[in-house]
Amino acid sequence: MALWLRRLRQPGPDYIVRAVHGKRTIPNEPIMSVAHSEPHPRRRFVRAWLLIVAALVFATAALGGATRLTGSGLSIVEWRPVMGALPPLSDEAWHAEFAKYKTIPQYQEVNRGMSLEAFKVIYWWEWGHRLLGRVIGVAFLLPFLWFLWKGWIEPGLRLRLWTIFGLGALQGAVGWWMVTSGLAERLSVSPYRLAFHLTLACTIFAMLLWTAQRLKPRDGIDLPPRIRTRAMLLLILVLAQIYLGALVAGSRAGLIYNTWPLIDGALVPDVSRLFFERPWWRNFFENTLLVQFNHRMLAYAIFALAILHTANVARASRGGAALTGALVLASLITLQAGIGILTLLHVVPLGLALLHQAMAVVTLAVAVIHAERVSQRRAATADIMRPLLSS
């Protein structure tokens, strides 16, 4: 006992934690040995669950992109969170849904004369997107409550997971708020709300993936703080670029200025054309020239930063997971920029636009995995693993 107490008082490395092997508590067991050991089954369950939910979020975002690009997003003009899970089941119900759609400006000015069969197609897209949103809610909440009941999740992780759940619920409300913007006066949804909806979805996706990665058993990496900061910056910039991309999509800014590298006949258009709206800040959201210009400029900045970051990691680490991550991220950013340019030059064909949106989320996933990997501090790993290792 005395020896045990003396060992506890001894100063040790900051990654020292108490670990549990079976029922026997071993004080001061370094997390490194935990990290090297077989993945604990509970940790594996929680991680697999988070990854499945992240995959569902990815699928929902992709389906949302298809819904927007096929012009289907306004086909369901009501929000019934529970009963809406059932599609129309009779001819009468289909006619009733179609009648509601006929009251909105989009039908009257864009789709007038549309057949019931064509309406069913746009309805199924929107219904599928909303259904997947509901599936995510259930796939997150039920296992979460079960894990909580079993006591497998400690307070720090609990708060983070409740936050993700709260953001998911908010996302449902934001989706409806977005749809309402296209029901009365506009022919499509507000670009502000569309961009917020997509960025929130991507934030939830990033949080799920980051948390799942934190539960992965492995060693930390010692890299200069500068590299960690750049990896985080890249992650934040990719998320910001997704926001700007959604503004391009929402304001249909990809249907004009279909040249590259020139935009409106120049590399940098005239300031008077970039800022003609009043007040000045509205140009950032509503002037299609500035909206598209910003999306291009940020792509160039991200590309340059990714190359610089890869060179820095190569110098600091001489191989390993950090370099692989930086290389894959830089390659994906290059590919994504290439797809973006093709999407623009071909005036946003459905296939390329869908690919560009899906690849944005894949790029974000790699940015998250890479930033989490290089920012991982051993003590932090210990903190988050502790509840799953103790019973």
Ligand code: HEM
């Ligand atoms: C890191 C690089 C890039 C990322 C992460 C990115 C991401 C995105 C995202 C998320 C969207 C919204 C898609 C949607 O909601 O359907 C978008 C739209 C768009 N992006 Fe990019 N983009 C990148 C680079 C570029 C580049 C370099 C160009 C062209 C010069 C470009 C052109 C476009 C166009 C034209 C759209 C509108 C597509 C539509 O209307 O559906 N992107 N981008």
